[in-house]
Amino acid sequence: MQRRHLIQTAGLTALALSMSLANAQDSNKFKIGLILPMTGQQASTGRQIEAAARLYMAQNGDTVAGKKIELIVKDDVATPDVTKRLAQELIVNDKVNVIAGFGVTPAALAAAPLATQSKTPQVVMAAATSSITEASPYIVRSSFTLPQVSVAMGDWAPKNGVKSVVTLVADYGPGNDAEKFFTERFQLNGGKVVEKLRVPLRNPDFAPFLQKVRDLKPDALFVFVPSGAGAAVMKQFIERGMDKAGIRMIATGDVTDDDQLNDMGDGALGVVTSHHYSTAHPSPANKKFVEAFQKANPKMRPNFMAVGGYDGMRVIYEALKATKGQGGGDALLAAMKGQIFESPRGPVYIDAQTRDIVQDVYLRKVEKKDGQLYNVEFDVIKGVKDPGKAK
Amino acid sequence: MLTILFDGIAYGMLLFVLAVGLAVTLGLMNFINLAHGAFAMAGGYLTVFAMQKLGVPFLACLPLAFIVVALAGALLERTLYRPMYGKPHLDQVLFSIGLAFMAVAAIDYFVGSSQQNIQLPEWLRGRTEVGDGALLLGMGHYRLFIIAVCAVLTVVLQLILSKTRFGSRLRAAVDDPRVASGLGINVNVVFLLTFAVGSGLAGLGGALGAEILGLDPTFPLKYMIYFLIVVSVGGTSSITGPLAAALLLGIADVAGKYFIPKMGAFTVYLLMILILMWRPQGLFTRKGGR
Numbered sequence: 001m002q003r004r005h006l007i008q009t010a011g012l013t014a015l016a017l018s019m020s021l022a023n024a025q026d027s028n029k030f031k032i033g034l035i036l037p038m039t040g041q042q043a044s045t046g047r048q049i050e051a052a053a054r055l056y057m058a059q060n061g062d063t064v065a066g067k068k069i070e071l072i073v074k075d076d077v078a079t080p081d082v083t084k085r086l087a088q089e090l091i092v093n094d095k096v097n098v099i100a101g102f103g104v105t106p107a108a109l110a111a112a113p114l115a116t117q118s119k120t121p122q123v124v125m126a127a128a129t130s131s132i133t134e135a136s137p138y139i140v141r142s143s144f145t146l147p148q149v150s151v152a153m154g155d156w157a158p159k160n161g162v163k164s165v166v167t168l169v170a171d172y173g174p175g176n177d178a179e180k181f182f183t184e185r186f187q188l189n190g191g192k193v194v195e196k197l198r199v200p201l202r203n204p205d206f207a208p209f210l211q212k213v214r215d216l217k218p219d220a221l222f223v224f225v226p227s228g229a230g231a232a233v234m235k236q237f238i239e240r241g242m243d244k245a246g247i248r249m250i251a252t253g254d255v256t257d258d259d260q261l262n263d264m265g266d267g268a269l270g271v272v273t274s275h276h277y278s279t280a281h282p283s284p285a286n287k288k289f290v291e292a293f294q295k296a297n298p299k300m301r302p303n304f305m306a307v308g309g310y311d312g313m314r315v316i317y318e319a320l321k322a323t324k325g326q327g328g329g330d331a332l333l334a335a336m337k338g339q340i341f342e343s344p345r346g347p348v349y350i351d352a353q354t355r356d357i358v359q360d361v362y363l364r365k366v367e368k369k370d371g372q373l374y375n376v377e378f379d380v381i382k383g384v385k386d387p388g389k390a391k
Numbered sequence: 392m393l394t395i396l397f398d399g400i401a402y403g404m405l406l407f408v409l410a411v412g413l414a415v416t417l418g419l420m421n422f423i424n425l426a427h428g429a430f431a432m433a434g435g436y437l438t439v440f441a442m443q444k445l446g447v448p449f450l451a452c453l454p455l456a457f458i459v460v461a462l463a464g465a466l467l468e469r470t471l472y473r474p475m476y477g478k479p480h481l482d483q484v485l486f487s488i489g490l491a492f493m494a495v496a497a498i499d500y501f502v503g504s505s506q507q508n509i510q511l512p513e514w515l516r517g518r519t520e521v522g523d524g525a526l527l528l529g530m531g532h533y534r535l536f537i538i539a540v541c542a543v544l545t546v547v548l549q550l551i552l553s554k555t556r557f558g559s560r561l562r563a564a565v566d567d568p569r570v571a572s573g574l575g576i577n578v579n580v581v582f583l584l585t586f587a588v589g590s591g592l593a594g595l596g597g598a599l600g601a602e603i604l605g606l607d608p609t610f611p612l613k614y615m616i617y618f619l620i621v622v623s624v625g626g627t628s629s630i631t632g633p634l635a636a637a638l639l640l641g642i643a644d645v646a647g648k649y650f651i652p653k654m655g656a657f658t659v660y661l662l663m664i665l666i667l668m669w670r671p672q673g674l675f676t677r678k679g680g681r
Binding site: 202212 | 613
């Protein structure tokens with residue numbers, strides 16, 4: 001009897017000890033739960049961001065303010081209910097300090113209530129619908145918003161001989177944002193939007209839409225489609241002889257995504273887009289970033305998703321440094337707000353009011369350099385705040 | 392206006408090549424093969440790799456896609472499909488949709504999920520325009536090429552089915568396998584060949600369609616609905632039925648998106664519902680039948 005009691009006690013003590021040890025170990029860890037689409041249609045987003053996040057850790061060490069950084073990558077296949085479940089698991093079971101990633105808007109929105117309830121900062125590294133940061137006071141964004149980049153085009157186009165435009169956007173959150181904000185700014189500058197076309201997200205054939213544009217004969221066609229579909233639009237645009245009919249193609253940078261640009265072929269030459277990042281951005285910081293990225297991932301070229309992930313990691317690292325490894329979600333969040341730094345894309349800062357990123361937006365033209373296609377920047381609009389927040 | 396008609400016909404023809412293989416297996420062999428799109432995807436990826444990695448010219452890729460996918464189809468028919476012939480339709484549906492999901496996951500794993508782009512030869516990229524004003528007819532060369540290939544295919548298939556000995560054997564084997572084998576027809580071989588040709592056609596369709604429809608691992612699921620619409624509207628007992636249905640749907644889809652873009656992709660479904668209410672068996676059906 002006594003002996004059994006002894007064994008039980010010993011066992012329990014051992015258990016308690018090991019648990020407290022595990023806890024002690026945990027308190028020395030800083031966990032980042034990275035929820036990304038690693039398979040499925042949006043997988044390129046996930047691969048880019050993970051590669052960039054790992055690069056940032058390799059460059060800046062995995063110990064910050066005495067804490068060991070642990071990156072937990074989960075695949076949500078860009079499906080919001082999976083995102084929600086993963087976010088819950090990460091927060092409750094793994095006790096992560098920050099959740100990050102989020103390839104698409106619905107995924108970011110699905111995790112937002114959990115971030116609020118658990119007071120966990122949520123760093124959005126990809127999803128780009130304007131309203132996301134309003135879904136939770138714990139959301140900080142390191143990517144961009146579509147209004148931000150479309151408005152820049154609405155400013156540039158009228159000054160450069162484009163008087164009338166037809167818009168063509170994929171019919172979902174970001175597409176509607178792009179359409180709305182481009183149209184408003186373009187009209188404000190005296191331009192005329194002849195027709196607004198929305199195509200289904202899973203559209204098999206762009207022929208009828210492009211033919212309509214051709215018959216309407218605007219000066220230019222403004223396009224936003226998610227990066228995969230961009231190549232198809234561009235090819236059919238050329239095939240239909242629209243460039244020869246005097247219609248120019250202008251777009252947000254998703255269409256000439258650096259990750260896919262080389263596959264699109266020479267048809268892409270001369271397309272003008274507005275975006276916040278190009279692999280060819282001519283700054284020393286970016287040259288270093290691109291070189292290191294390609295050395296670590298020989299077959300990939302960093303695109304705007306990668307830079308969103310890279311800067312997102314920086315925001316987390318700096319917040320951890322600023323709070324000296326102490327303090328919970330609220331302290332981290334406060335330290336994330338208002339960060340100013342030099343990103344590979346140029347100078348950026350995290351707006352303390354909106355928690356959204358403020359950055360330069362560039363106008364770029366596709367050009368060939370050393371046998372490869374690049375978005376070469378030729379004009380810049382400095383310090384663009386998300387226009388979607390100005391209400 | 393004519394341009395829209397032209398684009399619609401080309402699109403319809405493409406749908407036809409993609410779906411006709413399914414019409415063959417579904418209608419003639421009475422097997423519900425929802426993995427049909429996976430064979431089409433295989434043809435598409437084969438073309439992309441043959442062109443990018445091996446430098447095979449585009450025209451040579453088309454027969455290649457047909458043959459390789461047909462062989463793969465034959466192999467699968469012998470190993471996986473044949474035991475399923477006698478099973479109820481629900482089993483067949485579950486089995487084949489499972490295959491489709493496996494194909495999606497496999498491509499995703501081995502190739503990655505990004506869109507694949509094909510670089511067409513120069514002579515297929517241009518465009519010819521005739522007339523002007525409302526009668527302007529602009530023909531993309533690639534779409535002309537698709538129409539030509541599909542027209543030839545249709546005639547050949549129709550001839551094989553209605554005029555050759557193989558065609559009559561196939562029809563006999565379908566209508567009553569036991570009697571057919573009693574008459575000395577090797578039913579297994581007939582089915583094997585038919586399934587292989589059906590798969591091969593899907594492969595060819597995938598190779599032709601990659602340029603217009605895009606190619607990524609979700610292809611089999613994304614376009615399954617279109618194949619099924621073509622087959623259910625057209626009926627499955629002939630080649631002309633699916634052809635007419637594919638053309639009708641292609642033109643309706645393109646014209647619908649052109650004239651009422653707000654309706655988007657809905658036009659096709661509306662048309663399908665109306666046709667099926669009017670003729671539940673499909674547009675062209677053999678009287679009697681099964």
